[in-house]
Amino acid sequence: MRAMIPFPDISPEIFSITVFGFELALRWYALAYIVGIVVAWRLAVRAAGQPNLWRAETPVMSAAQIEDLLTWIILGIILGGRLGYVFFYQPGYYLQNPAEILAVWQGGMAFHGGLLGVICAGWIYTKRHQIAQLSTADLIALGVPAGLLLGRVANFINGELWGRPTEMPWGVVFPGAAAQDCAGVEGLCARHPSQLYEAGLEGLVLGLLLVWLVWWRGALKKPGLIAGTFFAGYGMARFFVEFFRQPDAQFITPENPLGLAWHVGGWGLTMGQILSTPMILLGLWLIFRARPAA
Known part of the structure; x- marks a missing residue:
């Protein structure tokens, strides 16, 4: 009998209460967003509060400006994440059901869409207030891995975004008919806990690298270096984990069992x-062009 790990019995809801006949619940995924945003905010405020980390000992933003920017970022995360999921992963369905596009409570958020939303929000804010954009991008990027770490752990607790079937001893038996629908597998189907792979690489490892670069290598004195390291680090980590992550069902067909969105002759992405x-x-472009600010 091959080794596998049973899925831990953790409820997606931390607690729920009933108010005037309506049930309100706090879920791990929502808590991950909240705590991730708070940690990112505090990291940015701490970095901005240490002039020695910056060129000419002049931080790019004040604590008050960071708090003001935070509102824009939250809107960018929500709108961008939702629209990214709609247009990147299920455009056909939402074109037929446009009323559901903003129904975020039904689930469906895309990191790449949220990233674009944050970029747009940051660009508008810095443009309006004439703040150095690359240094602001560094400050934002510094805190993102914390949210990724918590968000991917919440995905695991929710039993969603699991990986491809595996015979490795750390494979997890995720609940649900969809997770147990593994062609050619008899009995229980174990899958890669790809959410935890992402939490470790995109969250913990990348986050520690950025903190080290900021507080021990003076990276904020080179505008774009932290943002570039985040973009390249996340991109490479996600590219790697995709080999183990189960693709969205709409991409899988009998002719394309690997769920490749683009492929030629069985090879693709x-x-x-x-x-x-x-x-x-x-x-990589931002890293190579980064140089001490004049």
Whole structure:
């Protein structure tokens, strides 16, 4: 009998209460967003509060400006994440059901869409207030891995976004008919816990790298270096994990069992890899062009 790990019995809801006949619940995924945003905010405020980390000991933003920007970022995350999911992963369905596009409570958010939303929000804010954009991007990027770490752990607790079937001893038996629908597998089907792979690479490892670069290598004195490291680091981590992550069902067909969004002759890329490739290229470009601010 091959080794596998049973899925832990953790409820997606932390607690729920009934108010005037309506049930209100706090879910791990929502808590991950909240805590991730708070950690990112505090990291940015701490970095901005240490002039020695910046060129000419002049931080790009004040604590008050960071708090003001935070509102824009939250809107960018929600709108961008939802619209990214709609247009990147299920455009056909939502074109037929446009009333459901903004129904975020039904689930469906895309990181790449949320990233674009944050970029747009940051660009508008810095343009309006005439703040250095690359240094602001560095400050924002510094805190993103914390949210990724918590968000992917919440995905695991929710039993969603699991990986492809595996015979490795750390394979997890995720609940639900969809997770147990594994062609050619008899009995229980174990899958890669790809959510935890992403939590470790995109969250913990990348987050520690950025903190080290900021507080021990003076990276904020080179505008674009932290943002570039984040883009390239996330892109490479996500590209790698896509080999183990189960693609969205709409991409899987009998002729395309690997769920590749683009393929020729059986070789190709998943949607996650396609969206991550520009991030890697942009990140490398920012890293190579980063130099101490004048």
